[in-house]
Amino acid sequence: QVQLAEFGGGLVQAGDSLRLSCTASGRSFSAYSMGWFRQVPGKEREFVGGISRTGVRTTYADFVKGRFTLTTDRAKTTMWLSMNNLKPEDTAVYYCAAGAVPNSEFTSHYAYWGQGTQVTVSS
Secondary structure (H helix, E strand, C coil): CCEEEEECCEEEECCCCEEEEEEEECCCCCCCEEEEEEECCCCCCEEEEEECCCCCCEEECHHHCCCEEEEECCCCCEEEEEECCCCHHHCEEEEEEEECCCCCCCHHHEEEECCCEEEEEEC
16 A cells, blocks of 8 residues: 655746645555546546556646646655646646556546645636
8 A cells, every 4th residue: 555645736826837746655656557636626536647657658638738747756756747837727636646557547547545735826
C-alpha cells in the first residue's frame, strides 16, 4: 500500500505558473502507474495527466496539453505537475493517484489517492 500526499497548491493569477508535488510514503510508487486528476464542486473528478509505471509514456488531457508537464523522480517517490499559463478554468482541487492501469483516464482504475490540494487561479 502506498500513501500519497499533494503539496504546492495556492492562489495565483491567470498566466502564472505553479508546480504541484505528490509524495509517496510507506513505499515508492514504482509498482504503479500514476495520474493527476482535478475536481470542482458539483462536477466529476477529471483526468489531467498520467505517467506509466516505467515513466516512458505520459498522456495529458487535451485542455492541458502544452501547458502542463508531469514528471517523476528516479526513486519514484515524488511526482510533479508543472502548470504553466494557468487559466481561471484550471481552478480545482488537484489529486494524485496510483493504480495498475497505465495512463488511464478513469478514476476507478486508481486504487490510491491523496487528499488533494486546492489551486485557485484568479482572472
